[in-house]
Structure formats: C-alpha cells, structure tokens
Amino acid sequence: MYTESHGDESALTAEKPLVFSKVTDPEFKKIFDYNDDYLHFLDASKTERLCCAEAVRQAEKAGFRPLSEFRSLAPGDKVYVNERNKAVIFYRIGTEAVTDGMNIVGAHIDSPRLDLKPSPLYESDDLALFKTHYYGGIKKYQWVALPLALYGTVVLKDGTKISLSIGDRESEPVFCVSDLLIHLAGKQMAKKAAEVIEGEELNLLVGSIPVKDEDVKEAVKKNILKKLQKEYGFTEADFASAEFEAVPAGKARSVGFDESLVGAYAQDDRVCAYAALRGILDLDETPARTACVILADKEEIGSVGSTGMNSRMFENDTAEICALLGETDTNLAVRRTLRNSACLSADVTAGYDPTFASAFDPLNSAFIGKGAAICKYGGARGKSGSNDAHPEFLAKLRGIFDDAGVFWQTCDMGKVDQGGGGTIAYMLAAYGMDVVDCGTAVLSMHSPFEISSKADTYMTWKAYNTFLIKY
Numbered sequence: 001m002y003t004e005s006h007g008d009e010s011a012l013t014a015e016k017p018l019v020f021s022k023v024t025d026p027e028f029k030k031i032f033d034y035n036d037d038y039l040h041f042l043d044a045s046k047t048e049r050l051c052c053a054e055a056v057r058q059a060e061k062a063g064f065r066p067l068s069e070f071r072s073l074a075p076g077d078k079v080y081v082n083e084r085n086k087a088v089i090f091y092r093i094g095t096e097a098v099t100d101g102m103n104i105v106g107a108h109i110d111s112p113r114l115d116l117k118p119s120p121l122y123e124s125d126d127l128a129l130f131k132t133h134y135y136g137g138i139k140k141y142q143w144v145a146l147p148l149a150l151y152g153t154v155v156l157k158d159g160t161k162i163s164l165s166i167g168d169r170e171s172e173p174v175f176c177v178s179d180l181l182i183h184l185a186g187k188q189m190a191k192k193a194a195e196v197i198e199g200e201e202l203n204l205l206v207g208s209i210p211v212k213d214e215d216v217k218e219a220v221k222k223n224i225l226k227k228l229q230k231e232y233g234f235t236e237a238d239f240a241s242a243e244f245e246a247v248p249a250g251k252a253r254s255v256g257f258d259e260s261l262v263g264a265y266a267q268d269d270r271v272c273a274y275a276a277l278r279g280i281l282d283l284d285e286t287p288a289r290t291a292c293v294i295l296a297d298k299e300e301i302g303s304v305g306s307t308g309m310n311s312r313m314f315e316n317d318t319a320e321i322c323a324l325l326g327e328t329d330t331n332l333a334v335r336r337t338l339r340n341s342a343c344l345s346a347d348v349t350a351g352y353d354p355t356f357a358s359a360f361d362p363l364n365s366a367f368i369g370k371g372a373a374i375c376k377y378g379g380a381r382g383k384s385g386s387n388d389a390h391p392e393f394l395a396k397l398r399g400i401f402d403d404a405g406v407f408w409q410t411c412d413m414g415k416v417d418q419g420g421g422g423t424i425a426y427m428l429a430a431y432g433m434d435v436v437d438c439g440t441a442v443l444s445m446h447s448p449f450e451i452s453s454k455a456d457t458y459m460t461w462k463a464y465n466t467f468l469i470k471y
Contacts, residue, residue, distance in 0.1 A: 018369040019407045019455035020260065034278075034461060035254075035262060035454040041274045042252035042264045046168065047151045047245050048086050048297050051109040051270060055088050055277050055295055056080065062281045064090060067317070073324040076286040081317045086110075086297040087307040089317050090280050092468075094290040098325050099333050101340030101433070102290040102318075103471045105280070105464045106309070106424055107273040107347065108299035111266035112136035112446050114143060114177075114202055116152075116244035121206075121236060123221035130175075130204040132246060136300030140197040142447050144179040148204065152244035154234045162233055167249045174249045175204045204246055248448040260369070260454055267450040269299065271457055272346035272439045279464030290321075291468040292341075299347075299424055309424040338431035342393065342471055344438040344464060345425035349373045350413045351441035351451075359419075364412040366441035369453040371407030372463040375437040378413060380420025387425035389436035396471070397436070404466040407459045411441070438463060 023031065045051035056064075064078040073079065077093040087109070094102075114132040122129060134140065149167030156162070167174040179197075180188050188196060210219030211226065225236055234242070252264035262271075273295050280293045298308030307313060319334045327333035352365040366373035376394065379386030401408050413421050429435040440460045443451040 016367075016370055016409060019371055019453075019459060020369060022407070023455075031454055031458040032259075034458045037278075038271070038274055038457055039252045039254070039262065039264070042262075042266065042270060043168075045109070045270055046149065046247050046266065047113075048110045049153065050151070051273065052082065052085050052088050052295065055109075055273070056082055058277065058281060059088075059090060064281075067320055067324075070324055072326070073321065079321070081320075083297075083307050083313050083317075087313065088295050089314060090277070090293040090295075091321055092280055092283055092287060092291040093321075093325070094287045096288050096290075098290050098322060099327070099336040099340065100289065101342065102292045102337060103287070103468050104292045104294065104341055104343040104428070104433070105276040105346050105468065106294040106296065106343060106428060107276045108269045108296045108303075108309075108424065109273050110136070110297050110300050111247075111268060111270070112138045112300055114148070114204070114246040116204075116239070116242075116246070118240055120239060120244070121221060121224060123218040126208060126210070126220055127205060128207040128220045128224045130206055130244075130246075131200075132177075132202045132204060134199060134202060135245075137446055139193065139447065140199065140202060141193065143202060144177045144197055146176060146448055147174040147249040148176055148246045149249040150175055150204075150244060150246050152242060154232075154238050154242040156234065156238060156241070160233075164232055164244075168251075175206055175246060177202050178205055254454075255451060262452045262454060262457060263449055265448055265450065267440075267442055267452050268348045268445050269346070269439070271348060271442070271452055272460060275440070275457065275461040275464050276346050278461050279468050282461075282465055283469055285469070287469050289471070292318075293468075296424060303424055303427060309427045335431075338433055341431070341433040342467075343425075343428050343433055343435040344467055345387070345423045345428065345435055346460075346464065347423040347425075347437055347439045348442045348445060348452075349375055349411055349437070349439060350421075350445055351443045351453075353443055359414050361412060361415050364410070365414075366409055366411035368441055368443065368451075369455050370409045370441075371456060371459045372401075372438055373409055373411045373441045373456075375411055375413065375439075378420065378422050378425065378437060380422075381417070385422050385426065387423075387429040387435050387437070390434060393434040393436060397438075397467070400466055400470045401463060404462065404470065406463045406466055407455070408438075408463060438467075 044054045075095045079091040117131040120130040152164040154162040248265040255261035255263040276293045303309040322333040377386040377388040
C-alpha cells in the first residue's frame with residue numbers, strides 16, 4: 001500500500017490519489033471558483049473582528065438575521081449571534097426537535113500575531129517605536145524584516161469607537177520589526193532559534209521625523225502623537241482602551257506555476273472558518289437536525305475569555321435557541337441538545353513537508369492535495385489534552401463522506417514525542433457529544449505565510465456541508 005524510497009529528500013508516499021487526479025472537469029472548475037472566493041475572504045478578514053464582520057455580512061446576504069430579532073423560531077429559520085464582534089455563532093433550525101441534537105461545525109477565527117502593549121509608544125535614539133506582545137505560538141524570528149499592517153480599535157471615554165487599518169493598501173505605509181545585519185550578528189547567530197529574537201525585541205518601527213521644536217523632548221514621539229490625533233482622533237491616553245494587531249501586510253495569493261496552492265497569513269484557522277461558514281450558507285434545503293456553525297475567538301491562547309470556547313458563550317446562545325423553540329425547561333433542554341449533538345472540530349493540521357520529513361510519521365500524516373484531514377486525536381505526550389473520537393462516530397462519518405464524494409484522509413500531527421497541538425474538540429466533547437477534528441492540512445503553520453492546497457480547502461467545505469445536512 002505504501003512505497004518507500006531512501007535518502008534525505010524522499011519519504012513514504014501514500015497510495016491514496018490526489019484530489020486533482022480524480023475529480024471531474026466540472027468539479028475541477030468548482031475547486032478554483034471556491035478558492036477565488038476564499039482568497040477574497042482572507043483579504044477581508046485580517047483580524048478576528050474583520051473576520052466576524054465579513055462572516056456576518058455574508059450570512060445576512062444569505063438571509064440570516066440576529067437572534068435578537070426573533071420572538072419565536074421555526075424550521076428553516078436562519079439565525080446568528082454576534083459575540084462582542086469577535087466571535088459569531090450561526091444556527092439553521094431543523095425540522096426535528098432541537099433536543100434530539102444538532103450537527104455542529106466549530107472553528108476559530110483568531111490567529112498568531114503581534115499585539116500592541118497598553119502603553120506602546122516610545123522614542124529611542126530618534127526613532128519612534130511600538131512595544132508589542134506576541135499572541136499565540138510563533139517563531140519570533142519569522143516576524144522581523146517583514147512588512148506589517150496595523151489594525152486597531154480605539155474606544156474613547158465617551159464611547160466613540162475609532163477603527164484603523166493601515167498598511168494593506170498600496171497607497172499606505174507599512175510597519176516592521178528590524179533585524180540585526182548579518183555583518184554584526186555573530187553572537188545572535190550562535191543562539192538557539194527560540195532566542196535569536198527575544199519577545200521584548202519585537203518592537204514596531206513607526207517613524208523618525210521630529211516636530212520642529214528644538215526644546216521638545218522626544219520630538220519624534222511627539223510628531224507621531226500629533227499625526228494620530230489629527231488623522232485618527234485619539235491621544236496617547238486612549239491607548240488604555242484600545243486594541244491593535246500587527247499582521248503581515250499583503251494579499252492572499254495563489255502559489256505555484258499551476259496555481260494549485262493558496263499562500264496567506266492566518267489560514268490557521270480561517271481556511272476552516274470559511275469552509276464552515278460556506279457550509280451552512282450553502283445548505284439548499286432545511287436540514288432535519290438543526291445545523292450550527294461556531295466561529296470562536298481566543299483558541300490560539302487557550303480558548304479563554306468571554307469569546308472563547310471555554311466560556312459559556314455557546315451554551316448561553318443555545319439556551320436562547322431552545323427557549324425560542326418553545327422549550328420550557330431550558331436548562332434541561334440545553335443539556336439534552338448538546339448531549340445528543342455531533343460535531344466536527346474544524347481546525348487545521350500539519351501537512352506532510354518533504355523538506356522536514358524527519359518530523360512526520362508518513363503512514364499517519366496528512367498529505368497536501370489528498371482531501372480533508374480527519375484527526376482521531378490531538379494533544380501531546382501520550383495524547384494529553386486530546387479528544388479521542390469514538391470509532392462508531394468515525395464509521396458513520398466515513399459512510400456519509402464516501403457517499404457524497406468527499407476526498408478525505410486520516411492523520412496524526414507529527415511523530416510521537418515530536419510535539420503536538422490542541423483544538424477546541426475536547427471542550428465540546430465535555431458536553432457528551434461526539435466530536436472529531438476535521439480540517440485542512442497546512443504547510444508552514446503559524447508562520448506569516450501559510451500554504452494550503454486548493455483541492456483540500458474545497459474538500460473541507462464539501463465535508464462540512466455534507467455533515468451539516470446528512471449526519
């Protein structure tokens with residue numbers, strides 16, 4: 001079933017065919033059409049706030065309405081709940097009782113990045129800089145000498161909200177973290193990779209022109225503050241009630257001579273978030289079981305906070321759904337609903353990379369171009385922190401995917417003891433529902449430029465859409 005070739009540049013290769021080699025011509029075109037839309041989604045969704053807004057925009061266009069507009073619910077209704085503009089949950093009400101369970105696809109829309117500290121602006125040696133604190137797991141050395149765009153939300157004391165977006169339009173300036181030139185980097189190059197760039201060295205360069213007043217101290221900083229107040233309407237004190245994210249500047253791009261790959265920042269996990277969103281928007285009939293899509297926040301830092309999956313966000317919103325469907329004992333109804341539900345935890349996995357073959361078990365890896373990836377368990381060090389899906393659930397999934405022509409593969413994230421990773425799967429499994437990780441294989445995960453296969457992104461959508469209507 002597998003062939004092995006020897007040498008540093010070769011590896012075991014699965015016999016399972018590439019999606020592109022087996023799809024029909026009409027579906028071949030659908031793959032590229034889907035990915036054209038996905039590229040636009042990535043460009044519109046550089047932060048979790050923007051992703052939430054874009055998801056809501058597309059959902060409203062498809063007929064979804066805020067939960068607050070409903071006084072009761074009936075089969076076919078399209079409902080969403082916007083959680084503080086950082087997470088959003090969609091429901092398509094089914095014909096069966098909600099307490100019989102929902103079909104859920106849960107993704108996350110936050111991604112690794114650089115956040116500004118609460119008091120970020122300072123001047124040093126006639127340069128103005130912003131102090132940052134990195135968010136999520138990153139290789140810090142990847143974020144230097146890289147054009148960065150800055151997105152921010154500032155809330156003034158009177159409640160006025162100011163939104164900023166600087167660096168993703170060609171007419172706008174970008175920002176960057178400087179690096180030490182190779183000519184002077186002898187000591188730096190001798191450090192371990194984790195220490196080549198320290199967290200406190202991830203400082204954004206933001207300006208160098210001073211105000212024209214020789215008596216002013218920190219004249220460059222003063223000039224930056226003048227621009228911020230004049231052009232955007234806030235002062236240095238307003239950083240205390242603001243959030244800013246620095247992300248890689250530039251558009252999502254097709255990769256390769258054949259344009260078969262997608263290269264972009266934040267495909268972890270917007271590739272699955274988009275597939276999940278499209279999965280519920282593209283349902284062409286009222287489902288039997290209520291369909292639900294969760295686009296959560298804070299997964300990269302442990303799913304904490306009021307918009308993360310460790311909160312009561314999803315549980316509370318589902319209680320509201322149960323109440324509007326006429327359930328009188330909503331506490332019991334929510335427990336029954338979640339206990340009887342089934343869920344795909346929609347997150348990316350590591351794609352097998354032949355350049356770094358020694359990190360992978362080729363018999364149990366997700367290969368680029370071979371379809372949606374199902375991970376029975378995640379975690380690390382003896383499956384610690386994982387949800388280990390039950391075979392009865394997996395058998396049913398195999399059947400509905402195969403019947404629908406979904407290309408899929410099973411996988412593990414790298415060799416045992418090499419590392420590992422977690423998703424929101426175990427948080428949803430805590431309710432007693434069946435859950436398994438199912439998503440897209442990605443190369444260079446958590447880097448500023450992640451790579452996916454257009455065939456895989458499409459098959460991930462097809463898997464989610466099929467699950468929502470068929471399970």
